[in-house]
Amino acid sequence: MRHHEPATSTCCPYPRVSIRAGAASVIAPVAHVRTPILSSGNPGWVSLSPNGALTLTPPRETPVGHHHVRIRATGQDGSPKPVSADIDVLPAALLDADRHSIDAWCEVITRPDSPGGVAIVTIDGGRALPEGAHVESAHHGTRISAVPVNDDQMWVASPRLIPSLRLRVVYPDGSTDVAGAALLVHERS
Numbered sequence: 001m002r003h004h005e006p007a008t009s010t011c012c013p014y015p016r017v018s019i020r021a022g023a024a025s026v027i028a029p030v031a032h033v034r035t036p037i038l039s040s041g042n043p044g045w046v047s048l049s050p051n052g053a054l055t056l057t058p059p060r061e062t063p064v065g066h067h068h069v070r071i072r073a074t075g076q077d078g079s080p081k082p083v084s085a086d087i088d089v090l091p092a093a094l095l096d097a098d099r100h101s102i103d104a105w106c107e108v109i110t111r112p113d114s115p116g117g118v119a120i121v122t123i124d125g126g127r128a129l130p131e132g133a134h135v136e137s138a139h140h141g142t143r144i145s146a147v148p149v150n151d152d153q154m155w156v157a158s159p160r161l162i163p164s165l166r167l168r169v170v171y172p173d174g175s176t177d178v179a180g181a182a183l184l185v186h187e188r189s
Contacts, residue, residue, distance in 0.1 A: 014054065014069075014085035021092040022060035028053045033083060039070035046087075054085055060092040096133070096171030100124055102179040106167075108159045111188050116157040118149055119183060121167055128152060132172030137165070159183045 013031035033052035045062065046069050047055045054069065067087040075081035100123045110117030121135040122128060129135065129152045137146040137154065145157040146165055156165060163183045170176050 012084055012086070013052070014083075016086040016088070017056075018088040018090055019056050019058060020090045021058045021062040021064065023093075024055070024057045026053055026055050027085065033071070034074040034076075034081075036083070037072045039072055039082075042069050043067055056087060058089050062089050062092075064089055064091050095175035096130065096173050097169075097175035097177040100130070100169075100171070100177065102167055102169055102177055102181065104179065104181055106154075106156075106165060106181045106183050108156055108183045108185045109188055110159065110185055116155055117159055117185065119146070119154045119156045119159070119165065119181075121152050121154065121169070121181070123169065129169060130172065134170055136168050136170065138168040138178045156183065159185050 013029040013033050014027055015030055017025065017027055019025050029052040036048055036050075036052045038046065038048045043058070043062075045056065045058045047057075048071065049055070052071075052073075065088070067089060069085040069087060071083045071085070073081045073083050103122045103125065106119035106121055108117040108119045134148065134151040135154060136148055146154045149155050154165075154167075163185070165181050165183060166178065167181050168176055168178045
């Protein structure tokens with residue numbers, strides 16, 4: 001006896017995939033999908049190309065869990081053919097700015113004959129900035145002139161007159177952290 005599936009069943013030409021919220025991915029169908037169109041009610045972060053590839057761009061705030069994407073396609077006989085894709089959204093990866101904190105102090109190395117010095121910026125209790133990160137002056141609340149010299153160093157003018165500085169660290173993933181730091185001035189002889 002042959003079993004016939006009802007016309008309302010769906011086939012699944014897409015592999016089940018997992019994606020982190022805040023990431024992007026393109027999923028190609030593993031079987032040909034003819035004239036695909038997204039059905040109504042799908043998440044707004046899913047788009048479909050004419051060749052059936054799904055582009056997934058769940059925002060960081062997307063609820064974690066299973067999402068079922070419904071697509072209308074055409075069967076070989078020209079009749080409507082519902083297909084689907086199963087997407088598991090995982091929690092967003094932590095931003096670098098959420099994993100690190102700017103130290104509340106900067107050591108400024110000065111020379112007796114110089115009007116300023118180089119402030120060395122560290123994070124997490126004295127660690128160097130991660131590769132690809134850089135420090136800059138945070139303009140809001142900054143009353144002292146500071147210019148980047150290297151990724152983790154800034155030239156600070158007259159550090160004794162105003163012994164604090166607002167800093168912004170820009171991490172490789174684009175996230176930023178802003179903090180005030182006290183300047184610990186050391187003279188080099």
